[in-house]
Structure formats: C-alpha cells, structure tokens
Amino acid sequence: MQNVNDSIVRACAKLWTEVAKFEYPADAQLSKFFRENRKIGVRERGVIAETIYTILRHYYKLSAVVNPNNSFTLIGYTWLKLTGVGRHEIRELKSINLGELDKIKDLNMETIELPEWVIAELSKYMSQVEIATLAKSMTKQAPLTLRVNTIKSNRNDVLKALEEQGFKAKITQYSPYGIKLSDRAALLKNSLFQDGVIEVQDEASQLAGLLLEPKRGEMVTDFCAGSGGKTLLFGMLMKNTGRIYAFDVNERRLGNLTPRLSRSGLSNVYPQLINNENDTKVKRLYEKMDRVFVDAPCLGLGTIRRNPDLKFRQTEQSLAEINLKQINIINAASRLVKPGGVLVYATCSILRAENQDIVQKFLEQNLDFEIIDVKQILKIDSLNLSDAKYLELNPVSHDTDGFFACAIKKKEI
Numbered sequence: 001m002q003n004v005n006d007s008i009v010r011a012c013a014k015l016w017t018e019v020a021k022f023e024y025p026a027d028a029q030l031s032k033f034f035r036e037n038r039k040i041g042v043r044e045r046g047v048i049a050e051t052i053y054t055i056l057r058h059y060y061k062l063s064a065v066v067n068p069n070n071s072f073t074l075i076g077y078t079w080l081k082l083t084g085v086g087r088h089e090i091r092e093l094k095s096i097n098l099g100e101l102d103k104i105k106d107l108n109m110e111t112i113e114l115p116e117w118v119i120a121e122l123s124k125y126m127s128q129v130e131i132a133t134l135a136k137s138m139t140k141q142a143p144l145t146l147r148v149n150t151i152k153s154n155r156n157d158v159l160k161a162l163e164e165q166g167f168k169a170k171i172t173q174y175s176p177y178g179i180k181l182s183d184r185a186a187l188l189k190n191s192l193f194q195d196g197v198i199e200v201q202d203e204a205s206q207l208a209g210l211l212l213e214p215k216r217g218e219m220v221t222d223f224c225a226g227s228g229g230k231t232l233l234f235g236m237l238m239k240n241t242g243r244i245y246a247f248d249v250n251e252r253r254l255g256n257l258t259p260r261l262s263r264s265g266l267s268n269v270y271p272q273l274i275n276n277e278n279d280t281k282v283k284r285l286y287e288k289m290d291r292v293f294v295d296a297p298c299l300g301l302g303t304i305r306r307n308p309d310l311k312f313r314q315t316e317q318s319l320a321e322i323n324l325k326q327i328n329i330i331n332a333a334s335r336l337v338k339p340g341g342v343l344v345y346a347t348c349s350i351l352r353a354e355n356q357d358i359v360q361k362f363l364e365q366n367l368d369f370e371i372i373d374v375k376q377i378l379k380i381d382s383l384n385l386s387d388a389k390y391l392e393l394n395p396v397s398h399d400t401d402g403f404f405a406c407a408i409k410k411k412e413i
Helices: 006-019 026-036 042-057 059-063 071-082 087-091 098-102 116-122 128-137 155-164 203-210 229-237 251-255 257-264 316-334 356-365
Strands: 144-148 169-171 178-181 198-200 219-222 243-248 269-273 289-295 337-347 369-372 391-393 403-410
Touching: 006 026, 006 042, 006 071, 026 042, 042 059, 042 071, 059 071, 071 087, 071 098, 087 098, 116 128, 144 155, 144 203, 155 169, 155 178, 178 203, 203 229, 203 391, 203 403, 219 229, 229 243, 229 257, 229 269, 229 289, 243 251, 251 257, 251 269, 257 269, 289 316, 316 337, 316 356, 337 356, 356 369, 356 403
Parallel strands: 219 243, 219 289, 243 269, 289 337
Antiparallel strands: 144 178, 144 198, 169 178, 337 403, 369 403, 391 403
8 A cells, every 4th residue: 555645544534433333334334435425536445445444354453552533543553554554655644643653552463353252152162373363364355256157158268368358367276167366356347247257256155056066957946045146156057947046035135136147148047035034935935946055144254354344243142143043044944945955054154153053953953854075065175174064164274255054965755
C-alpha cells in the first residue's frame, strides 16, 4: 500500500466508525459506503478496503496497544506496522501524528486472532500451537479461486485465456475444475465470467460438491442452495441432464441464482423458494431423491480470511441456536433421500459442534443411514485428511477456506 493522503485517512476513519459497531457484515458496509461516496477513485477504494480488513484481521493485537475508538491513530499505526506504509509518507499527513505513533508499544504478533469462546471450543480437540497456527493462517487474505464450467470450456483453455489476459493463474491442487489467481481481480466485466465459462468458488466448496457425486439423469436436491454455487457445479457434473431442485428460504439469495443460471447454459435446475425445512414443496419429494446436499446454515468461521468481522458478530449463544437449526435441517433433508441414495452434510465452519457432532447426533437418530469414507469418493492421494470419514479442510493444510463435509448413505431396504 502506498500514496496515502489525508482524504483517505478521513474516509477510513468515517467507515471504521460504522464497521466497528459490528452490527452488519463488513463487506456490506463497504459497498454501502462506496455507493454513497461515488467520487472516491478505484485506487483509493482499494486502499480503504485493505485498511479496514487489515484492522479486522489483526484487531485483537491492535486493540491491545491502540484504543480502537481513536480512529486516526488506529489507522496510522495499522499502516505503519502492518501494511508497509513508510514513515516519510505518514509524516506528510496532517491528520496523523507520527510522534504519537512512535510512543505506542509494538504489536504482540503471537496474539491469537480469535474470540476466547472460539479458542475454548477448539481447545477441546486442538493444541494451543495448532489453534495459533490456524488463527494466523486466517489473518491472511484468501486467494481468488475460480471453477471452470466444463459445459462451455475446459480448464486448460481457460487457463491459457486468463494468462493471455495478463492474469497470473495456476490450477488448483485438489479440484479438477479449479483455477487460482495470484492477485485479486474484478471479473464482473470479464468475458469469461459474463459468458458463464467461469464462476468464483473456493476450492473447498468445489470439493464438498464433488463429494455428492451426482450422476447423469439423477434426481438431486440442493437443500440450502443460497445463490447456487454448488447447484451449478452439480448441473455441470450431471452434464445438464436429470433434475436439480434448488431450495432456499431466502428470496434474495435464491434470486441471485437466476443470472448465474442464465450464464451457465444449464436447463436442469429448478429453483424453489420455501418457507422452512418442512414446506409442502419439500414433503412432496420424500424418498424421491438420488442425492441431497445440505450446505447447512452455520457460524461461517471457516471463512474468516474473507469475512474477518464474523469473529465479532458470533457468540456462544449463536452456536447453540445454529446447532438446533442444523439438526432440524439435516433431519428434514434426509427424508428426501430414497433407499440407496446419498446425503451430504456440509458447513463452512471450523467447529466440531457444527460438524462431526451434528453428524453423530443425526446417525444416532437415523439408524438407516451410514457414513461413506471420503477417500472412497474423492480419490485424491495428496488430500491430507485427519479422519477418512470426513472432508475437513482448512487454510493451514489445504490453502482453502475452513470447510467440513460428510457423505452419508441411506441403507437399501
């Protein structure tokens, strides 16, 4: 980061005051701020966004030495200590006192950037060193990962096209359809994106989708489809055959699937807005599905690299509430699976309370289901998993979001 000025300081300070309330997602706050301040240039927007996200990623170590309410000092100290802005640049700023910054203690870089209650949860099955390593990995910016739509192209051709456009790109380590970009990029106006050749999708999400193994001509339900990232993957894997029901309770999220579906070239997807997991649209499909994918609502702590403000917007109470939703949803979704069919339960969480514990509780309540080992489905030798029953991914071992998935088969009658 370079070429900072006082107008950027003031913009950062104004935005930080709103973000620091932790009432709304930071990305939404940034979007709102830039909509309301359209005169701010592209470069300045990048500096402002990087500043806010750097503060969020390193909040605990920063707040130990700087009052977070003192926005100008916090911003200056963050620039000086964490983003490479030089002393000579800060000296030129009227809104920040360099002498004041010099009096502040150095950061403790060993500070674990997770809430105490999350550390306590992780401590039940991880060492302090493992927790510290995981937390440190989550302070780094996540890579931008794409999925190639093989209905329209293939990975080699897309990789070549991206390189010709000046992107530094490489294939993903595990997903056969993924490409990682070295730098963040605006892709909305890129022809590959507009033509539905690529979609933005983290490699962990791709692998979780592959765990479902949907086949040509099958009946599939994406039970918590959201804006349909995995729905589109399923349609691609099914070669645009069969039928996919994309369920969600959020009309806005499901509405985001419409343009993506149009770009994708798929015609086998049927979006369905439902009121809850026991909606009549769900009940009419009982025991008719070959495969059901449940991307369950969760605390999302596996995505802290992308959404560092989640650390401050989730609580132990949030965990108790989401656990109740998770068990209700997986039970409801399981009723759609026909004998011999497969259910995949997934979250973007790093907490066992949302993952293994929910699966085990489900299996105890549903004796007609049994786990399929991940390695029986994903034949990827380099995929280092601590337990073959679960797809458990994290930024330390896999350079992906923190993600969990488990394939569960309904026994034949």
